[in-house]
Amino acid sequence: MLLIFLILLCNDIAENPGPESSVIHGFSVFHLNIRSIRNKLNDVENLLDEFDIACFTETHLDTAFSLEDIKIPGFEPPFRKDRTNHGGGILIYYRSGLTVKRRVELENDIDESIWIELLTKNKSLLICCLYRPPNSRNDFWDRLEQSVGSASDLSQALLLCGDWNVDFHERLPSRIKDLLSLYDLSNVINESTRITDTTAKCIDPIILSDTTISQESGSIDARLSDHMATYVTLNFETPVRKTFLRKVWLFKECRFENMRDEISSTDWSFLNDGNDIDNTVSLFSDKLKTIMNKHIPRKEVTIRPLDKAWFNSEIRREIRHRDRLRKTYRRTGKTSDRVKYKNQRNKVNNMKKRLKEKYFEST
Secondary structure, X not given: OHHHHHHHHOOOOOOOOOOOOEEEOOEEEEEEEXXXXXXXXXXHHHHHHHOOEEEEEOOOOOOOOOOHHXXXXXXXXXEEXXXXXXXXXXXXXXXXXXXXXXXXXXXXXXXXXXXXXXXXXXXEEEEEEEEOOOOOOOOHHHHHHHHHHHHHHHOOOEEEEEEOOOOOOOOOOHHHHHHHHHOOOEEOOOOOOEEOOOOEEOOOOEEEOOHHHEEEEEEEOOOOOOEOEXXXXXXXXXXXXXXXXXXXXXXHHOOHHHHHHHHHHOOOHHHHOOOOHHHHHHHHHHHHHHHHHHHOOEEEEEEOOOOOOOOOHHHHHHHHHHHHHHHHHHHHOOXXXXXXXXXXXXXXXXXXXXXXXHHHHHO
């Protein structure tokens, strides 16, 4: 017990606490009409490791589901709007570490919409996720124009996503074209997002006020609904916690008998030489740490603050491989590259499921 007490007193055993944050480029937004998220949270969690903000429409939630019920590790509790009757509903998750606030005043004109503002040091990005039911009234576009107009007064950087139930592959109605033209908005999703045996429509756009900040965009077959997921990666600076190195003690390999003997045989009388208690504590800690370094092996590890507890180097390698294959497919458009990417993505998702199950079984 004395030995454990002494070790605990030496409270600086982590020699490199690491930096708190940095700034990176490559901010990503994801959207999926999920057609009920109720029993799909595990699958959703597997999807979101590569995205910073995740928007979902047609969530089909009600008051029986609390925020605690729909939390996802690594993300803050979502912004949420449930429909008061059957169906509908919107969720927006944002990654922990981002500065985001909801802009409820922009939601007055469109019932099924959520507006949020991403804040950085020098600028902001306003993001809207909306669902437009197929039977919407004709004044929907007037109300959306009012909402977008109010948003443009607050920020020049706008992003709108969701299920609009309008095919952006076809000639758009003049009312929509006028709205896009008025605020210089452009859709960056070219693929079909709702595919049936007889039709292929792009009804889940991602619309930007400045397409020059778009690094990459596209669709993903999430296999969670009858819609494709859409995403965009933006050249937008956001603060994130970055990795750092830390030396850790390998207590399982400690030579406790030898360390206890050296502690017992050490002449500690030098601690009585001074009257400054802070200096005495410092001398004690330094001496104890010197002894510990002799008998407890250490190794240097990379700390990734946002990693989940079950993450390991193997899954990280497979994720990097998946991302490389995705970039290759986006560049070439070849069916063979698409198959390689999909196979690797499925492999990563299956690995995540197994690792999580194994972790929770052992805790």
